[in-house]
Amino acid sequence: MFPRLIFVLLIVLSFPRLWGQEKIVVLTFDDAVKSHRSFVAPYLKELGFGATFFVTYNWMDDTENFMTWEEIGEIHQMGFEIGNHTWTHRDMGDPQNGNHLAGELGLVNFRLDRVAHVPTPVTFAYPGNKFGPEAFKILQEGGYQFARRGMQPEQPYGKKRMGPLFDPKIHHPLLVPTTADAYPDWDLAYFKSVVDKAETGKFVVLQFHGVPDVAHPWVHTDPENFKQFMQYLKQGGFKVIALKDVADYLPDDYRAPEDPLVGFRFTGKKEVELLTQEQVATRQNLDYWVDNMRRFHNFSWEEVARATGYSAGEIEKMAASLKQPIKTRDEVLTVLPYPGGRHPRIGFLDGMIDPMRGTKLSIFLPWDPTQYVVLDVPEALFCQLGLTFLGHTHVPSIWDDKKVTISNSDWAMDSAGVYHNIWSLPNGMEIIVTVTPLRDSVEMQLAVHNGSEVDMEFINTQVCIMFKGAQQFDEQTRDNKVLSDEVAAVHSEDNRHWISTAWEKLRRTWANPDCPCLHYDPILDPCKAGETVSVKGKIWFREGSEPYFE
Secondary structure, rough: HHHHHHHHHHHHOOOOOHOOOOEEEEEEOOOEHHHHHHHHHHHHHOOOOOOOOEEEEOOOOOOOEEEHHHHHHHHHHHHOOOEEEEOOOOOOHHHHHHHHHHHHHHHHHHHHHEEEEEEEOOOOOOOOEEOOOHHHHHHHHHHOOEEEEOOOOOOOOOOOOOOOOOOOOOOOOOEOOOOOEEOOOOHHHHHHHOOOOOOOOOOOEEEEEEOOOOOOOOHOOHHHHHHHHHHHHOOOOOOEEEEHHHHOOOOOOOOOOOOOOOOOOOOOOOOOOOHHHHHHHHOOOOOHHHHHHHHHHOOHHHHHHHHHHOOOOHHHHHHHHOOOOOOOOOOOOOEEEOOOOOOOOOOHHHHOOHHHHEEEEEEOOOEEEEEEEEEEEEEEEEEOOOOEEOEEEEEOOOOHHHHOOOOOOOOHHHHHHHHEEEEEEOOEEEEEEEEEEEOOOEEEEEEEEEEOOOOOOOOOEEEEEEOOOHHHHHHOOOOEEEEEEOOEEEEOOOOOOEEEEEEEOEEEEEOOOOOOEEEEEEEEEEEEOOEEEEEEEEEEEEEEEOOOOO
């Protein structure tokens, strides 16, 4: 009797809010199915139940079977939690997808905020129940409270078997197991056998899809059966909550346990590529990139590790045998590709998720070559079709809406030291950029070749200069900047140096103090199918008390 008494006392001390006879069920619904709004949410509201609806953009083109953002907002207004289920519903056990989870989350969060008027989610469900260490890390860094996986690996996918109850003393809150995943062959007897396993200190976590689910019949639940299930919970005195509400039952000093599945990979792929595209390219020219990062950008070994995919210890040992191939020239400014591994902004980071390094060049200051600004060209390009290109993830582009990924393209330098890059878009458009370093300035040309069958109008761009790497210019304010039709400029703290920029044709000048950054955004002429248009710009680095421009 004494050992049992000690065990009970331990539960009381560890989870005081759970003490009692409450049988708790967590209801979750995946994929933003139309029936969530038309049937499930209204019915659960009648019963006074909580629930989490995990939403994805992936099937929203099918408005007959899946919800709109406005309908998702209506579910939120009814009092239910909205969780994030990614933009494209890709396998997050695959490192190529897991490494880009932040962008997937950001796109959903943007639409939830701007269209559905839903707060940023704090819970997540792994698409297809696939998970891996890359996605787990991004959820941790993003401040998510809970993330639900499936019954796997404890139980095989697609089988009517019961998975574990969620035990916060055993399971990490970002790897919450599904106790049961609803399939068409569920009946009341099986449902009872699952939820009756509820016990003090543990949670029954149920995963449903559509009720009904016309588009995905393999995860369909019959509405009449669903009513029986919910009535059983109601009559049985179960406490039915959303996933985020699990936090109310945990102690204030709760710490996640050492879950053996942290670091585990569950994926639908037989083989996976652990490195990102940029990491692969970095390793192919490792001498150059490590020289770039360490000698010029003063990266820590941890930052070099992020860019290379090696551990910090591994790359530090390897660096001892690497060469320093980068040669600078006194007669021109030092300009180098920005290597990734360090975010180029100080603030407004959620407005630049997964920045692609191929749009970014570091320009080192002529009066202090240890300091640099980052040129982002183009940061974005718009036309009458909408946002046609973005060098990071934030606002959904026309390609995000089509679930098409634009891959990074690194800069190429010719024998004259001029940088070139070409971005080929799925509709046949090409964005062609040339950057030429001079003694105290940098010349830029941005061209658009219209290889599509549609004439392009209202072509305008964003070209950004960021100051995180330039200490005399990195104050998060607009007060040190001049914004006019002639020039956009920023002065140093001691007012002795200026960085100025202008293009031939102005769309607008502006600055974001949080980044901090500076814009003189150009506009291009209309471009008929098969033709090319271009615009030229320049950045000047000068001493003096006034901005310099030509």
